[in-house]
Amino acid sequence: MFERFTQAAREVVVHAQEEARDLRHGYIGTEHLLLALLREPSSVAMRALDRLGIERDAVRSDVVRLVGEGPPNRLGERDAEVLRSIGIDLDEVRRRLEEAFGPGALERRDRVRHGWRRRKRCESIADDIPFTGHIPFTPRAKKVLELSLREARQLGHGYIGTEHILLGLVREREGMAARILAQRGASDQRVRNVVIDELARGGGLPGRSA
Amino acid sequence: MTEATKIANQASSRDPRVGLRSVAALRQLVEQLEVIQVQNARNMGWSWQEIAAELNVSKQAVHKKHAGRRFLGRGK
Numbered sequence: 001m002f003e004r005f006t007q008a009a010r011e012v013v014v015h016a017q018e019e020a021r022d023l024r025h026g027y028i029g030t031e032h033l034l035l036a037l038l039r040e041p042s043s044v045a046m047r048a049l050d051r052l053g054i055e056r057d058a059v060r061s062d063v064v065r066l067v068g069e070g071p072p073n074r075l076g077e078r079d080a081e082v083l084r085s086i087g088i089d090l091d092e093v094r095r096r097l098e099e100a101f102g103p104g105a106l107e108r109r110d111r112v113r114h115g116w117r118r119r120k121r122c123e124s125i126a127d128d129i130p131f132t133g134h135i136p137f138t139p140r141a142k143k144v145l146e147l148s149l150r151e152a153r154q155l156g157h158g159y160i161g162t163e164h165i166l167l168g169l170v171r172e173r174e175g176m177a178a179r180i181l182a183q184r185g186a187s188d189q190r191v192r193n194v195v196i197d198e199l200a201r202g203g204g205l206p207g208r209s210a
Numbered sequence: 211m212t213e214a215t216k217i218a219n220q221a222s223s224r225d226p227r228v229g230l231r232s233v234a235a236l237r238q239l240v241e242q243l244e245v246i247q248v249q250n251a252r253n254m255g256w257s258w259q260e261i262a263a264e265l266n267v268s269k270q271a272v273h274k275k276h277a278g279r280r281f282l283g284r285g286k
Contacts, residue, residue: 075235075238075239075242078231078235079231079235079238079239082228082231082232082235083232083235083236083239085228085229085232086232086236088236088239090239093239097243097246101246101250105246106242106246
């Protein structure tokens with residue numbers, strides 16, 4: 001399914017991962033997809049969000065206010081240095097842990113804390129995405145990707161673009177992204193209207209660059 | 211370890227900045243180790259009771275920390 005994503009839509013998925021990493025969140029949620037949409041300058045979604053007065057900085061501070069930022073969770077060079085001063089070789093600790101528990105064992109620190117992560121894995125578009133590293137999508141974010149496919153179908157589009165991701169985001173009302181958008185006056189219906197209008201302005205069927 | 215780093219370490223061992231940071235780093239390392247080990251124990255079918263006994267904490271403490279908590283207060 002992922003092969004039907006436009007280049008811009010793929011970038012959104014990749015950037016969502018970066019947004020999550022940047023906020024040191026251990027998951028990719030709908031809020032990270034929204035932040036990533038706000039990074040695609042000439043996309044349909046970005047134009048629509050722009051018209052709705054949704055700004056990236058404002059959304060980002062909403063996210064930080066609502067869920068906070070993760071703690072600095074990597075033991076860095078400086079930590080390695082001070083640990084060495086009390087006789088602990090962090091590289092050796094890391095090496096042994098990776099030997100027992102696999103690559104990146106020491107870096108994946110929040111695994112057991114996610115209630116949703118203990119749930120059964122569901123088949124999803126997100127499983128097809130090859131480059132999300134080890135940051136998992138939340139079930140809602142996966143759902144949004146599914147919904148974006150449905151939105152594209154309903155509009156009779158043969159591709160999934162940023163606009164469909166945006167429509168998927170607002171349709172998933174309980175998601176963080178939809179809630180932030182609604183609080184900022186961009187309700188499901190308003191977003192939908194503006195997106196449709198943007199698509200019409202773009203001259204009927206938009207190209208795959210959307 | 212080279213002579214230079216040895217000397218540097220000895221010299222810094224009484225420097226509170228280095229000492230305090232080493233405590234903070236160690237604490238973080240312990241937290242991460244705990245997550246890894248608890249996860250592994252759960253995967254191997256250990257009960258919270260058994261895990262708590264090895265960690266020398268109460269079952270409630272370990273359960274609250276590792277099972278109940280949702281990341282950054284997500285979920286409802």
